[in-house]
Amino acid sequence: MINLPEILGFAGIGVVVIAYAPQIIHLRKEHCSAGISLKAYSLWCVSSALFLIHAVMIRDIVFSVVQLINLVAIIDITLLVKRYGGYVCLRHLQAQQGRTATRRTFSGARRYGG
Ligand SMILES: [Zn+2]
Numbered sequence: 001m002i003n004l005p006e007i008l009g010f011a012g013i014g015v016v017v018i019a020y021a022p023q024i025i026h027l028r029k030e031h032c033s034a035g036i037s038l039k040a041y042s043l044w045c046v047s048s049a050l051f052l053i054h055a056v057m058i059r060d061i062v063f064s065v066v067q068l069i070n071l072v073a074i075i076d077i078t079l080l081v082k083r084y085g086g087y088v089c090l091r092h093l094q095a096q097q098g099r100t101a102t103r104r105t106f107s108g109a110r111r112y113g114g
Helices: 004-030 038-057 061-084 090-113
Strands: none
Touching (some): 004 061
């Protein structure tokens, strides 16, 4: 019998899947790894593995499933970034160039402004 806390937990799992989907789809479709830190994902991978072990040991089904999904998504993203590392899609490249131009303008204004 499923109870309210488990319903809320599985709803949370759905949100996790929805949160990962755009990143994974963008990586697979555009081969773009803009803004992804492999160091951060490596730490999240270790963290998720530890949480998964903990969740299995305390026999928490919701926490076990969410950590398993986290682990699979993190490993998938990490492998895709390693495969496509350095590639940036046109949209992200233009965004990066826009930020760089803004920074140059701003630092130039400070340098020459006073
Ligand atoms: Zn991109």
